[in-house]
Amino acid sequence: MNTFHVMKRILLQFRRDKRSVALMVVAPLLVLSLMWMVLDHDESNLELGAVNVPESMLEKLSSDALVVETMSSTKAEEKLEEGTLDAVLYFENQEISLLLEGSDPNAAGALQKELQSLRTNQKDPVDVEYYHGSEDLGLFDYVGPVLIGFFVFFFVFIVGGVSFLRERTQGTLERLLATPIKRSEIVFGYLAGFGLFTILQSVVIASFSIYILGVFMEGNFFYVLMVTILLALAALSLGTLVSAFAKNEFQMIQFIPLIIVPQVFFSGLFPTEGLGTWVQVLGQMMPLTYGAEAMRGIMLREASFADIQLEIYVLLGFTALFTTLNIFALKKHRRL
Amino acid sequence: MSTMVEMKSVIHRYGKNTIIDQVNLSIQKGEIFGLLGPSGAGKTTLVKLMAGILQPSEGTISLNGSDLQHLSQMKNFGFMAQSDALYQELTAWENLDFFASIYHLSRKKRRERIREVLEMVDLSSSKDQPVETFSGGMKRRLSLASALVHEPEMIILDEPTVGIDPVLRQSIWNELNDLKHKGVTIIVTTHVMDEAEKCDRLALLRNGKMIAMDTPESLKEKVNVSSMEDVFLHYGGETK
Numbered sequence A: 001m002n003t004f005h006v007m008k009r010i011l012l013q014f015r016r017d018k019r020s021v022a023l024m025v026v027a028p029l030l031v032l033s034l035m036w037m038v039l040d041h042d043e044s045n046l047e048l049g050a051v052n053v054p055e056s057m058l059e060k061l062s063s064d065a066l067v068v069e070t071m072s073s074t075k076a077e078e079k080l081e082e083g084t085l086d087a088v089l090y091f092e093n094q095e096i097s098l099l100l101e102g103s104d105p106n107a108a109g110a111l112q113k114e115l116q117s118l119r120t121n122q123k124d125p126v127d128v129e130y131y132h133g134s135e136d137l138g139l140f141d142y143v144g145p146v147l148i149g150f151f152v153f154f155f156v157f158i159v160g161g162v163s164f165l166r167e168r169t170q171g172t173l174e175r176l177l178a179t180p181i182k183r184s185e186i187v188f189g190y191l192a193g194f195g196l197f198t199i200l201q202s203v204v205i206a207s208f209s210i211y212i213l214g215v216f217m218e219g220n221f222f223y224v225l226m227v228t229i230l231l232a233l234a235a236l237s238l239g240t241l242v243s244a245f246a247k248n249e250f251q252m253i254q255f256i257p258l259i260i261v262p263q264v265f266f267s268g269l270f271p272t273e274g275l276g277t278w279v280q281v282l283g284q285m286m287p288l289t290y291g292a293e294a295m296r297g298i299m300l301r302e303a304s305f306a307d308i309q310l311e312i313y314v315l316l317g318f319t320a321l322f323t324t325l326n327i328f329a330l331k332k333h334r335r336l
Numbered sequence B: 001m002s003t004m005v006e007m008k009s010v011i012h013r014y015g016k017n018t019i020i021d022q023v024n025l026s027i028q029k030g031e032i033f034g035l036l037g038p039s040g041a042g043k044t045t046l047v048k049l050m051a052g053i054l055q056p057s058e059g060t061i062s063l064n065g066s067d068l069q070h071l072s073q074m075k076n077f078g079f080m081a082q083s084d085a086l087y088q089e090l091t092a093w094e095n096l097d098f099f100a101s102i103y104h105l106s107r108k109k110r111r112e113r114i115r116e117v118l119e120m121v122d123l124s125s126s127k128d129q130p131v132e133t134f135s136g137g138m139k140r141r142l143s144l145a146s147a148l149v150h151e152p153e154m155i156i157l158d159e160p161t162v163g164i165d166p167v168l169r170q171s172i173w174n175e176l177n178d179l180k181h182k183g184v185t186i187i188v189t190t191h192v193m194d195e196a197e198k199c200d201r202l203a204l205l206r207n208g209k210m211i212a213m214d215t216p217e218s219l220k221e222k223v224n225v226s227s228m229e230d231v232f233l234h235y236g237g238e239t240k
């Protein structure tokens, strides 16, 4: 019951503190847009060679971003070698296949997106091969899912941690503990208030990234929301927990290099496969690792719930752990 | 009369420093009990011990005859901290509504009580103003209102009238006296001598030790002076 009152109060405070709301919603949009501009500069003309592709099919491909030229297969090979073509589309035995030049991940990703139209119209999946390089989407498509998770995590951590810290420094925590409220009700009230707010935050950030910036997205939108909200709750419970070890806002900021930055390194933005086991074990102790893995699974690989349930449970586990520790840490202020 | 607060050999330490040293006191139901002492004497620490926000290192504290074991006991008192503990972004009304809601007052009752206490501290006209725009004295008054909003049996006020002008201070004391007549126990810490005179009983605290406890009149008689100020100076000087 008191949980509800705390939640209500937090939402009311959000309504008054427009700046923090902006920080949590607009700042991620801004940074995502900037990253998108840097990493996802759409090449104005993607050069696509077509070998034996029927005219009717080529029409479907007509798009501003594509320059399609019909040619022979030897000519296409030659041009790929020169690097003057981004990809070649083949049509053999009623099947369509794509050979990507592949050295420019941006072009590869953009082309794959363009060809989505072919794919949905025609049930058979497009068979994609790479002339150079590996199976690589656009850089932004690859880091996008991680970045969505990261920004939600980062801003909820900061704003949540600082709000809880301020509750302590402005004396309202002590004042509150002189009432019959339970320690757990305060902590759950925070989770609920921020939880509701982060639903909004996640919807805005995820829709913006997917529908406006056009991050590659295969999977279920609701799974994306679920994972970002779980990440936000883990971030909030971690932020409020560590705020107990900060004396002021500045000390709270000092946790960024200690707690946030390391998580970025393990979240999959950088490959960790080749690293020593202890480094990987370290990564497995961080919430963002799981959030990022689940986000990539959903958005790039069309993961089903079963595919991401491990990550979901681990994130829930982190939240439960931090919350319990937090309720316990409040004992410092009141035994009951 | 029955006992509201009972402290027995209470010691409180912060690290190695003993801040409250062997304090014994009992506060009766329905009295105004004053805690007087120089800055740093331990008044705030002592009232926080009573409110259950701090735990004594040694000794026992009981409220209404039983140890502070259940949260429900916290319903019975209101606490006004020395530094205003208010939500700056929220309005006066919203602050009071939040604190009142924790005591599970009904909506109607809440509205009624908030109006009453706002009237009492003369803030009715500023009820929809965010606290961050309040003056120091207004915040102080709102803190007082938030300690009273749930009609507690006992109120603990840590320097309630600092920064409040004499006219309003007088009217607050009138309200406190009214509450007292309704049977509410009131515990106040103060630096102000004329306020000390208004208490039924006074405890003088110095360096964490209780050096005297009696009615203001008896205290004056004992050391044979005419004003509380002299009592304060007398005891203050003695233990130096």
Ligand SMILES: Nc1ncnc2c1ncn2[C@@H]1O[C@H](COP(=O)(O)OP(=O)(O)OP(=O)(O)O)[C@@H](O)[C@H]1O
Pocket (backbone or CB within 6 Å): B014, B019, B037, B038, B039, B040, B041, B042, B043, B044, B045, B046, B082
């Ligand atoms: N959190 C704390 N940690 C360590 N020492 C503390 C703490 N709080 C108070 N003290 C010390 O306890 C002593 C008593 O403090 P307290 O706040 O109870 O005094 P006070 O009588 O209320 O003073 P004032 O009239 O100035 O409010 C002081 O010496 C103070 O330094």
Ligand SMILES: [Mg+2]
Pocket (backbone or CB within 6 Å): B043, B044, B045, B082, B158
């Ligand atoms: Mg004090």
